[in-house]
Amino acid sequence: MQSFHLTRRAVLAGLGATALSARAGFADPAPIPLTAQRALAQIAPEGYPQTEIWSYDGRLPGPELRLAQGTRLQRRFVNSLEVPSSVHWHGIRIENAMDGVAGLTQEAVAPGASFDYDFVAPDAGTYWYHAHTHSMEQVARGLSGALIVQERDAPDVDRDEVLMFDDWLLDPQTAQIAPDFSHPMDLSHGGRFGNLIGTNGRFALTLRAKRHERLRLRLINAANARIFVLRLTGLSGWQVALDGMPLPAPEPIAQEIVLAPAQRIDLIVDVTAEGQEAAIERLGNDAQWSRQVGVQITGAASRSRRAPPAALPPNPKMDPPDLAQARPLEMKIEGGAMGRMPMSRMRGLMQSGKFWTLGGQAGPVDPPFARLFLGEPVRLRMVNDTAFPHAMHLHGMHFREVLEGERFGPMRDTLLTEAGASHEIAFTADNPGKWLLHCHMLAHAAAGMTSWIEVS
Numbered sequence: 001m002q003s004f005h006l007t008r009r010a011v012l013a014g015l016g017a018t019a020l021s022a023r024a025g026f027a028d029p030a031p032i033p034l035t036a037q038r039a040l041a042q043i044a045p046e047g048y049p050q051t052e053i054w055s056y057d058g059r060l061p062g063p064e065l066r067l068a069q070g071t072r073l074q075r076r077f078v079n080s081l082e083v084p085s086s087v088h089w090h091g092i093r094i095e096n097a098m099d100g101v102a103g104l105t106q107e108a109v110a111p112g113a114s115f116d117y118d119f120v121a122p123d124a125g126t127y128w129y130h131a132h133t134h135s136m137e138q139v140a141r142g143l144s145g146a147l148i149v150q151e152r153d154a155p156d157v158d159r160d161e162v163l164m165f166d167d168w169l170l171d172p173q174t175a176q177i178a179p180d181f182s183h184p185m186d187l188s189h190g191g192r193f194g195n196l197i198g199t200n201g202r203f204a205l206t207l208r209a210k211r212h213e214r215l216r217l218r219l220i221n222a223a224n225a226r227i228f229v230l231r232l233t234g235l236s237g238w239q240v241a242l243d244g245m246p247l248p249a250p251e252p253i254a255q256e257i258v259l260a261p262a263q264r265i266d267l268i269v270d271v272t273a274e275g276q277e278a279a280i281e282r283l284g285n286d287a288q289w290s291r292q293v294g295v296q297i298t299g300a301a302s303r304s305r306r307a308p309p310a311a312l313p314p315n316p317k318m319d320p321p322d323l324a325q326a327r328p329l330e331m332k333i334e335g336g337a338m339g340r341m342p343m344s345r346m347r348g349l350m351q352s353g354k355f356w357t358l359g360g361q362a363g364p365v366d367p368p369f370a371r372l373f374l375g376e377p378v379r380l381r382m383v384n385d386t387a388f389p390h391a392m393h394l395h396g397m398h399f400r401e402v403l404e405g406e407r408f409g410p411m412r413d414t415l416l417t418e419a420g421a422s423h424e425i426a427f428t429a430d431n432p433g434k435w436l437l438h439c440h441m442l443a444h445a446a447a448g449m450t451s452w453i454e455v456s
């Protein structure tokens with residue numbers, strides 16, 4: 001696993017160059033390219049053939065993009081695939097024209113064409129980027145990568161590791177990605193699940209660490225539909241951020257960490273294992289725990305255990321919305337297999353290749369689900385009247401869940417709504433533009449669970 005660290009160092013070296021040219025600003029006429037292209041990757045265990053993927057810059061996941069909070073990311077997206085594509089910067093509170101949603105905020109970038117993304121990252125934290133044109137297929141084929149915005153005052157840790165969890169649906173003989181992206185079973189049930197689960201583009205990832213080392217782990221769920229349920233062994237510590245946004249105070253890590261598609265969690269952990277191994281383990285459908293990421297322990301760091309970490313510095317604009325003034329909205333989530341939607345309505349939906357509705361509409365459709373005034377506070381109740389969980393993602397703005405007694409939950413951009421449950425979120429509509437609100441189980445999004453709001 002030597003190569004993992006070498007690779008990370010190489011990435012950081014490359015990004016040094018990026019930061020340099022970004023500082024040159026307008027003097028630099030050609031932004032650094034980010035190229036969507038076919039590539040081969042050894043996803044399956046050694047002995048299996050390489051898998052043909054759609055990649056950014058030939059890598060899986062795409063190159064790790066790192067920039068300092070408040071600085072500008074400039075990338076020329078070059079589409080070298082045979083299909084149109086676009087890039088969404090998930091969780092970045094960005095200007096609308098840079099949000100990358102084909103058909104809503106920009107035209108899809110045609111094969112052979114390019115598009116310059118250029119925006120300031122206002123918030124520090126763990127974000128990611130992925131295709132937002134036919135996402136169900138393009139993300140599953142490999143078009144995603146980590147986007148890390150660094151705090152001005154970074155926490156005191158020995159290492160900062162990005163762990164991008166994903167799964168791939170591969171033909172077990174050839175190790176090639178199963179090409180059926182419109183299977184009604186996937187669209188109408190839990191979504192498209194892979195049969196090979198991995199981290200950072202490989203089947204079994206092992207890190208090395210020393211006892212008593214302190215690691216920042218940036219967990220990203222890049223899977224199309226899988227909800228990761230995780231636990232730590234031989235590592236203990238705190239969660240410090242959710243969906244990029246710092247928590248007001250570090251919280252001891254829960255027994256089980258639930259990470260829905262597109263969600264992120266930042267952990268600060270100390271290596272506490274007595275033996276040679278620590279791990280992040282994943283709960284399987286068979287209720288058994290298995291290793292998601294191994295940590296091989298090689299000796300002890302000089303220091304003994306440290307004091308708990310401080311909270312990460314807050315990001316700008318984290319004030320809770322004004323509930324007293326908030327406009328109440330309700331969005332019913334309906335449809336899917338084993339749901340309560342009347343068969344007559346379901347048949348109508350299925351004739352147009354859809355299985356789900358948000359607010360009564362199988363989207364995306366015109367007009368938007370809601371038109372909001374700039375600066376208007378909103379409270380939106382999402383009622384999951386289906387037999388499946390959904391990971392609801394709002395573009396352009398983070399929200400807070402409104403909990404019992406009108407207390408606020410942490411800021412998030414993606415919320416897991418369990419089957420049959422109802423969740424209320426609240427936010428201030430402070431970012432003008434057309435913003436998608438959709439399920440991040442990407443088969444669901446393709447089959448109707450895509451709506452949008454307009455803020456003006």
Ligand SMILES: [Cu+2]
Binds near residue numbers: 390445449
């Ligand atoms: Cu869904």
